[in-house]
Amino acid sequence: MQAKLLDFITSLRSHDIRISTSESLDAMRVLALIGYHDRAVLKSSLGITLAKTHEEKIIYDRCFELFYGGDRLDIATTKETQEKENRKISSDINYDIANDSTIQEAINSPLVQRLLEDSPVKLSAAIAQASAELPTQELRYFTQIGLYSRKLLDAINFSEIEDSMTKLRSIETDNADFMIDILQNKKQQLRVLAKQQIEQQFLLTANAEGKKLRENTLRNARLSNLERQHFSQLQTLIRKLAKKLSARHSQRLYIEKRGKLDVAKTLRKNIHHDGILFETYWKKKRKDQPKVIALCDVSGSVSAYAKFLLLFLYSLNDVLPKIRSFCFSNRTGEVTDLFTNEEAAAAIEAAFEQWGQGSSDYGQSLVDFAELCLDDIDHNTTLIILGDARNNNGEARLDILQSIYNRAKHVIWLNPERRINWGSGDSEMRRYQTACHFATECQSLQQLERVVDQLLKLIR
Numbered sequence: 001m002q003a004k005l006l007d008f009i010t011s012l013r014s015h016d017i018r019i020s021t022s023e024s025l026d027a028m029r030v031l032a033l034i035g036y037h038d039r040a041v042l043k044s045s046l047g048i049t050l051a052k053t054h055e056e057k058i059i060y061d062r063c064f065e066l067f068y069g070g071d072r073l074d075i076a077t078t079k080e081t082q083e084k085e086n087r088k089i090s091s092d093i094n095y096d097i098a099n100d101s102t103i104q105e106a107i108n109s110p111l112v113q114r115l116l117e118d119s120p121v122k123l124s125a126a127i128a129q130a131s132a133e134l135p136t137q138e139l140r141y142f143t144q145i146g147l148y149s150r151k152l153l154d155a156i157n158f159s160e161i162e163d164s165m166t167k168l169r170s171i172e173t174d175n176a177d178f179m180i181d182i183l184q185n186k187k188q189q190l191r192v193l194a195k196q197q198i199e200q201q202f203l204l205t206a207n208a209e210g211k212k213l214r215e216n217t218l219r220n221a222r223l224s225n226l227e228r229q230h231f232s233q234l235q236t237l238i239r240k241l242a243k244k245l246s247a248r249h250s251q252r253l254y255i256e257k258r259g260k261l262d263v264a265k266t267l268r269k270n271i272h273h274d275g276i277l278f279e280t281y282w283k284k285k286r287k288d289q290p291k292v293i294a295l296c297d298v299s300g301s302v303s304a305y306a307k308f309l310l311l312f313l314y315s316l317n318d319v320l321p322k323i324r325s326f327c328f329s330n331r332t333g334e335v336t337d338l339f340t341n342e343e344a345a346a347a348i349e350a351a352f353e354q355w356g357q358g359s360s361d362y363g364q365s366l367v368d369f370a371e372l373c374l375d376d377i378d379h380n381t382t383l384i385i386l387g388d389a390r391n392n393n394g395e396a397r398l399d400i401l402q403s404i405y406n407r408a409k410h411v412i413w414l415n416p417e418r419r420i421n422w423g424s425g426d427s428e429m430r431r432y433q434t435a436c437h438f439a440t441e442c443q444s445l446q447q448l449e450r451v452v453d454q455l456l457k458l459i460r
Helices: 002-014 021-034 039-050 054-074 079-085 101-106 110-116 120-132 142-155 159-171 174-205 208-220 231-249 263-269 303-314 336-341 344-355 362-376 398-407 429-433 445-458
Strands: 254-261 282-286 291-297 323-328 332-334 381-386 410-415 438-441
Touching (some): 002 021, 054 174, 142 174, 174 208, 303 323, 303 344, 323 336, 323 362, 332 344, 332 362, 381 445, 410 429, 429 438, 438 445
């Protein structure tokens, strides 16, 4: 019990919280009195002992959630949930397979059975327990994530899946092939879960020397995975990236017109040459400031991505002073005034609270958007749409997007789904893509930075 607390204190120190030896001893006394039974009381009590300033309390809260997050998996589930988890074979497997002794023998291993139960709670608990037994406190570099992910998979006997698949291949029946497909999918899901677990440990244990590498992890990880636990870190990183892009694109925007001499300026600049025109100056016309409109799906499936796109755009006010923002799930509303009156982070929360309820309806949302904004879109307008284009089998209203495409300078669509999934199921992305100048997947902060950089180049 004390060893785990000491590991936690080491993690806090690596995140720049100063903790003395006497404070560590006080924390041990607190733990001896309270124990791990009440997680909320433990968090509050240790926080009083170990975190002194407001900034340290923010870091402490984040580290506690990462370090002790797995403890919540021990909470007992309801009777109905337990009955569902205790089934030996998921509902996806038909009756014939369940009664095929040859197949049952092939899949009779603890890990495979746990996977087939379709119990995320048990699976996450097993991964968290195996992770706790690894020396993850030695994680210092981003390049170690792959190595530790493999160690974690070995610790939960990942090879059992391949062993079962080998046995199933020898059976050579349709039912066996069906089971192989299921295990192949489970195998891939398990790899993803293991990597996410190690990424989480890396963010917790990497010391100050690995700060740059931690940022690299945040930039490359899926925003939907990191949004809750690392929002404050991502805000800081987004502002840092926005500042870099602002410096790169902040030069004044001119269109040079060769062939029309600026006589007055040329004479004035050549006075010191006794009137000889060594230097010529051409008339330049100040380019109109570009208009940028953001239309974001803020329904649950993609809300994290919309949050960071808006934060990124509004951190670029030096080079993008004219931004209008619209949010939608099944109806569309303008939220520009919120960003005028409040800080970006607070405005985003208010916008999501107002417009983030309900399932996505892209057709109706485009109708609303056209009523609100279509007349304001012209050849100097860039429209950025962020969403997965999953329309819940509603009417797509591609005609409205086509009308916007014909009016605007650029229509850019950022989709947080992988390109391979565009058009699958209820996705209308392949159709919407025909009315966009540019469409790309955007899952991480690094991809978002690249897209915004390209956007600033396009509107120069």
